[in-house]
Amino acid sequence: MQTDSSFTFVLFGGTGDLAMRKILPALFEAHRAGGMLADSGKIVAVARHVADRAAYIDWVNEHVKPHVSKNGVDETAWASFLDRIEFVKIDLGNPEDFTLLRDALSGRPGIRVFYLATGPSLFVPICRALASVGLNENSRIVLEKPLGYDLKSSNAINDAVGEIFAEEQIYRIDHYLGKEPVQNLLALRFGNVLFEPLWRREWVESIQITIAEELGVEARGDFYDNTGALRDMVQNHLLQLLSIVAMEPPHSMDSDSVRDEKLRVLRALKPIDPRDIGKVAVRGQYHAGVIRGSAVPAYATEPGVKTDSTTETFVAVKVEIENWRWAGVPFFLRTGKRLADRVAEIVVNFRAVPHSALGASALRGGANRLVIRLQPNETIRLYCLAKQPGEGMNLASVHLDLAFDRFFREGQMEAYQRLLLDVINGRLALFVRRDEQEAAWRWVEPILNEWAAANKPPKPYAAGTWGPAAASAMLAQHGTCWLEEEN
Numbered sequence: 001m002q003t004d005s006s007f008t009f010v011l012f013g014g015t016g017d018l019a020m021r022k023i024l025p026a027l028f029e030a031h032r033a034g035g036m037l038a039d040s041g042k043i044v045a046v047a048r049h050v051a052d053r054a055a056y057i058d059w060v061n062e063h064v065k066p067h068v069s070k071n072g073v074d075e076t077a078w079a080s081f082l083d084r085i086e087f088v089k090i091d092l093g094n095p096e097d098f099t100l101l102r103d104a105l106s107g108r109p110g111i112r113v114f115y116l117a118t119g120p121s122l123f124v125p126i127c128r129a130l131a132s133v134g135l136n137e138n139s140r141i142v143l144e145k146p147l148g149y150d151l152k153s154s155n156a157i158n159d160a161v162g163e164i165f166a167e168e169q170i171y172r173i174d175h176y177l178g179k180e181p182v183q184n185l186l187a188l189r190f191g192n193v194l195f196e197p198l199w200r201r202e203w204v205e206s207i208q209i210t211i212a213e214e215l216g217v218e219a220r221g222d223f224y225d226n227t228g229a230l231r232d233m234v235q236n237h238l239l240q241l242l243s244i245v246a247m248e249p250p251h252s253m254d255s256d257s258v259r260d261e262k263l264r265v266l267r268a269l270k271p272i273d274p275r276d277i278g279k280v281a282v283r284g285q286y287h288a289g290v291i292r293g294s295a296v297p298a299y300a301t302e303p304g305v306k307t308d309s310t311t312e313t314f315v316a317v318k319v320e321i322e323n324w325r326w327a328g329v330p331f332f333l334r335t336g337k338r339l340a341d342r343v344a345e346i347v348v349n350f351r352a353v354p355h356s357a358l359g360a361s362a363l364r365g366g367a368n369r370l371v372i373r374l375q376p377n378e379t380i381r382l383y384c385l386a387k388q389p390g391e392g393m394n395l396a397s398v399h400l401d402l403a404f405d406r407f408f409r410e411g412q413m414e415a416y417q418r419l420l421l422d423v424i425n426g427r428l429a430l431f432v433r434r435d436e437q438e439a440a441w442r443w444v445e446p447i448l449n450e451w452a453a454a455n456k457p458p459k460p461y462a463a464g465t466w467g468p469a470a471a472s473a474m475l476a477q478h479g480t481c482w483l484e485e486e487n
């Protein structure tokens with residue numbers, strides 16, 4: 001991906017967690033790879049609590065360097081990367097400071113990218129301050145999730161930002177869309193004839209999408225306690241994955257064809273009747289437990305979390321899609337912190353054969369199953385029944401295994417690297433359009449409201465387990481179980 005388009009990448013929240021762990025390491029990787037970033041491209045970090053460029057570079061050396069290149073840092077590349085970095089000290093509470101930014105950017109070639117790695121409450125003030133000094137022209141703005149707290153607050157932000165920037169200038173990040181295996185889902189579905197004819201209600205019994213984490217809330221207790229798993233993971237990452245799994249084949253891969261199809265799915269989600277929420281949604285909160293032999297504390301004792309918090313760290317929810325392809329097929333979405341394993345995967349359970357001459361085992365639903373493991377270790381596994389060797393006709397489950405690292409050893413790109421390059425190069429396809437975001441908020445809102453009104457504590461689960469038992473009971477009602485509960 002050779003480029004000569006110059007750019008200035010302005011990073012608000014220049015000393016934040018995201019800048020440190022994701023954004024600057026991703027820019028470094030793009031720089032190190034060579035040819036991906038124009039030589040003249042610059043990074044302008046914006047922060048309040050740092051005195052000057054020298055102090056910022058010290059911070060980058062101390063905090064960012066440990067997060068780059070697992071196999072050691074290429075020192076020559078690191079030094080030339082630091083040469084790209086400039087610094088402007090701005091107090092975001094003081095719009096007049098933005099004249100300093102305007103002066104720093106004046107006369108530079110190429111596109112300006114403003115990356116808002118800040119809390120959403122700062123999105124609108126920053127956009128207004130940028131406009132007040134004329135910096136909304138020839139620019140793109142990147143908004144990190146969560147964008148708002150509910151439909152109303154998200155609309156308020158989108159309205160205000162939309163008065164300053166056109167929709168084509170707004171890049172709403174959902175980093176799951178930048179992950180290689182998520183891209184690969186599109187290739188699997190639309191690059192092969194094998195799956196598509198079976199990818200519908202006639203042949204699919206149920207679908208599970210899980211994003212499980214072993215990590216807890218780390219240093220983000222304060223943020224997380226006001227957010228919870230439904231807003232943090234379901235409204236965005238899980239519903240985006242669902243829309244890619246369920247969408248119709250797009251006409252092309254241009255930015256709007258794919259997003260139009262995803263939007264159709266999001267708009268077809270069956271609204272949840274508030275009276276049914278107890279049946280179709282489970283929320284949990286982790287208590288103390290053990291993960292891989294180490295004791296971990298309860299959520300309510302994590303720094304920044306209220307001791308009587310009712311915030312959910314686990315959600316399992318049943319989703320239905322009201323269209324001809326998917327009517328009646330349950331999609332079970334699940335995410336949680338401090339679960340037994342770190343895994344993101346999609347499980348497509350196919351229906352049983354309509355008649356079996358081979359005995360009852362072939363009549364069991366789910367005998368054919370496609371398991372798409374997104375992380376860690378991207379694999380696709382297709383389960384089939386086969387005859388066990390020896391006398392008689394006894395069937396056993398076997399699988400075809402596709403491990404991507406056997407085919408592609410090089411060239412994997414981190415999600416943030418891909419997405420940042422897309423912003424710099426003006427490619428919108430992997431960013432969430434406003435209408436998609438609204439549809440997703442609209443669907444989760446009854447659950448948010450009902451949980452807030454009920455004011456009941458979430459169901460407890462021990463850290464290191466797969467969440468509350470109610471999540472398994474929900475699937476049992478549909479005659480199925482989570483993948484790890486098989487056998």
Ligand code: BG6
Binds near residue numbers: 213232344
């Ligand atoms: C983020 C959430 O969007 O995604 C975090 O805010 C979560 O809470 C993270 O840990 C998970 O992303 P990944 O790429 O590690 O699966």
